[in-house]
Amino acid sequence: MGEGGCCVQLLDGDGVFNVAGIEHFMNSVKLAECGLSYAVVSIMGPQSSGKSTLLNHLFGTNFREMDAFRGRSQTTKGIWLAKCADVEPFTVVMDLEGTDGRERGEDDTTFEKQSALFALAISDIVLINMWCHDIGREQAANKPLLKTVFQVMMRLFSPRKTTLLFVIRDKTKTPLEHLEPVLREDIQKIWDNVPKPQAHKETPLSEFFNVEVVALSSFEEKEVLFREQVASLRQRFYHSIAPGGLAGDRRGVVPASGFSFSAQQIWMVIKENKDLDLPAHKVMVATVRCEEIANEKLAYTSADKEWVQLEEAVQHDIVPGFGKKITAIMDKCLAGYDMEAFYFEEAVRTSKRQQLESKLLQLVSPAYQIMLGHIRSKVLDDFKEAFDKALEKEGFSVAALECTRSSMLKFDRCCEDAAIEQANWDPSKIRDKLQRDIDTHLASVRTAKLSELTALFEGQLNKALAEPVEALLDAASDNTWPAIRELLQRETESAISGFASALSTFALDQATVDKMLVKLKEYSKNVVESKAREEAGRVLIRMKDRFSTLFSRDADSMPRVWTGKEDIKAITKSARSASLKLLSVMAAIRLDEETDKIEETLLLALVDASNNGTKNRSIQSLDPLASSSWQEEANKRNNSMLPPPWAIAAILVLGFNEFMTLLRNPLYLGVMFVVFLVGKAIWVQLNISGEFQNGALPGLLSLSTKFLPTVMNILKRLAEEGQQAAAPPSQSKPKLDSKVFRNSVHSNSTSDPSSNISSTEDGDEYPSPLRK
Numbered sequence: 001m002g003e004g005g006c007c008v009q010l011l012d013g014d015g016v017f018n019v020a021g022i023e024h025f026m027n028s029v030k031l032a033e034c035g036l037s038y039a040v041v042s043i044m045g046p047q048s049s050g051k052s053t054l055l056n057h058l059f060g061t062n063f064r065e066m067d068a069f070r071g072r073s074q075t076t077k078g079i080w081l082a083k084c085a086d087v088e089p090f091t092v093v094m095d096l097e098g099t100d101g102r103e104r105g106e107d108d109t110t111f112e113k114q115s116a117l118f119a120l121a122i123s124d125i126v127l128i129n130m131w132c133h134d135i136g137r138e139q140a141a142n143k144p145l146l147k148t149v150f151q152v153m154m155r156l157f158s159p160r161k162t163t164l165l166f167v168i169r170d171k172t173k174t175p176l177e178h179l180e181p182v183l184r185e186d187i188q189k190i191w192d193n194v195p196k197p198q199a200h201k202e203t204p205l206s207e208f209f210n211v212e213v214v215a216l217s218s219f220e221e222k223e224v225l226f227r228e229q230v231a232s233l234r235q236r237f238y239h240s241i242a243p244g245g246l247a248g249d250r251r252g253v254v255p256a257s258g259f260s261f262s263a264q265q266i267w268m269v270i271k272e273n274k275d276l277d278l279p280a281h282k283v284m285v286a287t288v289r290c291e292e293i294a295n296e297k298l299a300y301t302s303a304d305k306e307w308v309q310l311e312e313a314v315q316h317d318i319v320p321g322f323g324k325k326i327t328a329i330m331d332k333c334l335a336g337y338d339m340e341a342f343y344f345e346e347a348v349r350t351s352k353r354q355q356l357e358s359k360l361l362q363l364v365s366p367a368y369q370i371m372l373g374h375i376r377s378k379v380l381d382d383f384k385e386a387f388d389k390a391l392e393k394e395g396f397s398v399a400a401l402e403c404t405r406s407s408m409l410k411f412d413r414c415c416e417d418a419a420i421e422q423a424n425w426d427p428s429k430i431r432d433k434l435q436r437d438i439d440t441h442l443a444s445v446r447t448a449k450l451s452e453l454t455a456l457f458e459g460q461l462n463k464a465l466a467e468p469v470e471a472l473l474d475a476a477s478d479n480t481w482p483a484i485r486e487l488l489q490r491e492t493e494s495a496i497s498g499f500a501s502a503l504s505t506f507a508l509d510q511a512t513v514d515k516m517l518v519k520l521k522e523y524s525k526n527v528v529e530s531k532a533r534e535e536a537g538r539v540l541i542r543m544k545d546r547f548s549t550l551f552s553r554d555a556d557s558m559p560r561v562w563t564g565k566e567d568i569k570a571i572t573k574s575a576r577s578a579s580l581k582l583l584s585v586m587a588a589i590r591l592d593e594e595t596d597k598i599e600e601t602l603l604l605a606l607v608d609a610s611n612n613g614t615k616n617r618s619i620q621s622l623d624p625l626a627s628s629s630w631q632e633e634a635n636k637r638n639n640s641m642l643p644p645p646w647a648i649a650a651i652l653v654l655g656f657n658e659f660m661t662l663l664r665n666p667l668y669l670g671v672m673f674v675v676f677l678v679g680k681a682i683w684v685q686l687n688i689s690g691e692f693q694n695g696a697l698p699g700l701l702s703l704s705t706k707f708l709p710t711v712m713n714i715l716k717r718l719a720e721e722g723q724q725a726a727a728p729p730s731q732s733k734p735k736l737d738s739k740v741f742r743n744s745v746h747s748n749s750t751s752d753p754s755s756n757i758s759s760t761e762d763g764d765e766y767p768s769p770l771r772k
């Protein structure tokens with residue numbers, strides 16, 4: 001029995017397979033690297049027939065040999081395995097337990113058969129060790145062995161062609177030329193007598209076996225000669241697997257990396273007493289081994305430093321050359337697989353390669369998706385930046401088109417850079433998403449820009465229309481509305497033209513453009529209408545201003561000097577006409593050229609008012625602010641100022657003395673009159689100011705500034721009168737008739753001559769000057 005690192009027991013005497021032992025053997029001799037370039041040689045024969053001795057001399061192995069001093073007893077149990085030294089190709093040598101030993105009983109036959117089948121299934125060359133003197137003998141020791149070999153050969157579903165090398169030990173002086181035919185005849189007889197399945201009834205022995213014969217001299221008696229002959233025999237094992245070599249057809253050979261697994265499986269099948277289908281077995285071994293190799297390679301790649309670093313880097317940013325790097329990593333992995341799986345069944349290894357590739361792609365897919373995500377967001381960010389810059393130089397649609405085109409191009413290039421050769425992944429979904437993002441951004445920018453543009457043109461229109469319209473309305477002439485219409489048309493056309501030109505850079509559809517132009521046109525009209533309404537809302541103030549101005553100023557716009565000779569009625573009428581003109585202009589929005597009868601109605605109302613004082617209703621009906629309810633309320637308030645008749649009677653009775661005192665003193669009378677005037681003015685001002693929603697304080701201030709000079713003048717005049725009263729009666733006669741009073745008031749109130757309108761006009765429906 002052999003010893004040493006390269007000799008291991010594959011099966012023990014009980015047929016237990018030494019998995020750890022064979023794995024250790026394979027690793028120590030690096031059998032897996034051999035691919036198909038290895039041969040398996042085994043030896044069978046009677047016990048103690050010098051098998052181990054022969055193998056050790058032939059292959060330089062170290063199988064344990066029987067100690068000559070211990071006698072002929074069984075040495076080898078089970079099957080041992082060793083590597084042949086210095087023979088090319090790599091040759092695995094198996095030393096089998098002897099077949100006819102005395103130590104085993106009948107049951108051992110089973111193991112003999114099983115081990116014989118096992119050796120036939122995995123060996124390329126089987127040495128049949130036999131004594132020379134057994135040739136031609138009916139009771140030869142090797143006969144049962146050969147019978148066993150041939151029988152088990154039939155159990156191979158599709159047997160490989162194995163070389164049976166008969167080694168004749170202790171050859172006699174009879175030349176081999178004479179021995180060999182006798183031996184072959186013996187073999188043929190045995191073959192013929194072996195029961196065969198129907199399919200192999202007529203199959204010749206040569207179909208299953210290459211039979212070779214060699215004779216060796218006795219090791220014990222002619223050792224030198226033995227060594228020489230062994231050395232010569234050794235030569236036949238060189239290049240044994242080459243065409244024409246000693247090995248058989250090698251149909252059943254499995255790649256070296258699958259040797260361990262294959263041997264294990266074959267032994268399992270043999271132990272279960274099943275037929276051994278070598279082709280199916282090869283496929284099975286290939287399947288298992290290719291899967292093992294693929295898993296190994298995948299695990300190696302998953303832990304590969306280059307891959308781990310790349311996976312980490314891509315989490316944060318774009319990795320330049322991502323596709324090439326991943327492709328290289330995958331190539332390396334697949335190349336490793338190809339190298340190891342090369343000798344297995346092509347169909348199996350191709351299928352397993354595809355599985356490995358698919359697993360590799362699953363491994364790198366998340367990184368690829370992250371990479372695409374980085375590319376998409378980077379391109380989108382760059383697009384936004386580039387688009388903002390482009391908008392400074394080009395129109396919207398040109399900039400959008402150009403930037404979109406270059407961004408999509410950039411995305412495509414980046415995707416090419418990230419593309420993994422083995423994957424052929426289509427980034428079109430991400431591309432579509434990018435396109436959608438770009439479109440969304442463009443839409444949002446377009447909306448903002450269009451809003452800006454609209455606001456710009458609206459602002460321009462507002463500026464071009466509001467103030468001129470206000471001025472035109474203020475002028476309130478016959479030409480006001482034609483002028484407004486012309487202004488509106490001109491400015492609208494100009495704005496529409498500019499707006500349309502600006503919109504053309506957005507490449508909008510015609511319907512949208514039309515809609516926006518219509519909207520701007522409407523806005524333009526609205527500006528005028530709003531302004532007209534706004535001005536109409538202030539029409540009473542304006543009318544009052546106009547009335548006051550025309551009343552208090554002459555044709556040259558100079559303050560009117562009231563001499564008492566003026567035709568106040570005519571002035572009033574003219575001022576009223578002007579005010580009504582203002583009202584008639586502002587009473588309606590005349591953006592269409594249709595004529596109306598507002599002015600006529602108003603003038604008629606004026607005539608009626610002059611005649612029967614009923615014009616209030618006509619004018620007020622045109623002006624929502626001067627409502628009848630306001631007028632009624634004012635009248636009610638004025639009426640409610642009078643105390644009830646019984647109170648007046650009581651005042652007269654109880655205050656008779658005080659009245660008399662006052663009546664006797666003209667100074668008191670004058671003071672009382674002034675106080676009455678001031679009081680009345682304040683009362684009216686407070687009420688009217690409230691109606692026009694002006695505060696009482698401004699009313700009072702206005703009143704004080706306007707009336708103070710007049711009041712002061714009256715007081716001064718009264719003081720003078722008082723002094724004259726103290727003088728001789730001829731001088732003290734009061735000259736204070738109504739005319740003088742009026743003149744004095746007028747002469748001292750030129751700053752606001754209209755302040756006297758209320759005292760000169762009856763039933764004046766216009767705001768009293770005191771209401772200022």
Ligand SMILES: Nc1nc2c(ncn2[C@@H]2O[C@H](COP(=O)(O)OP(=O)(O)OP(=O)(O)O)[C@@H](O)[C@H]2O)c(=O)[nH]1
Pocket residue numbers: 001046047048049050051052053054064065066067068073074075076097098169170217218219220221
């Ligand atoms: N006559 C003769 N004896 C030999 C020869 N070679 C070896 N022997 C002797 O045979 C005995 C058995 O040798 P092994 O080589 O152990 O025989 P084996 O067949 O391996 O024995 P097992 O493994 O027990 O079956 C030893 O004592 C050897 O010296 C030979 O060529 N002729």
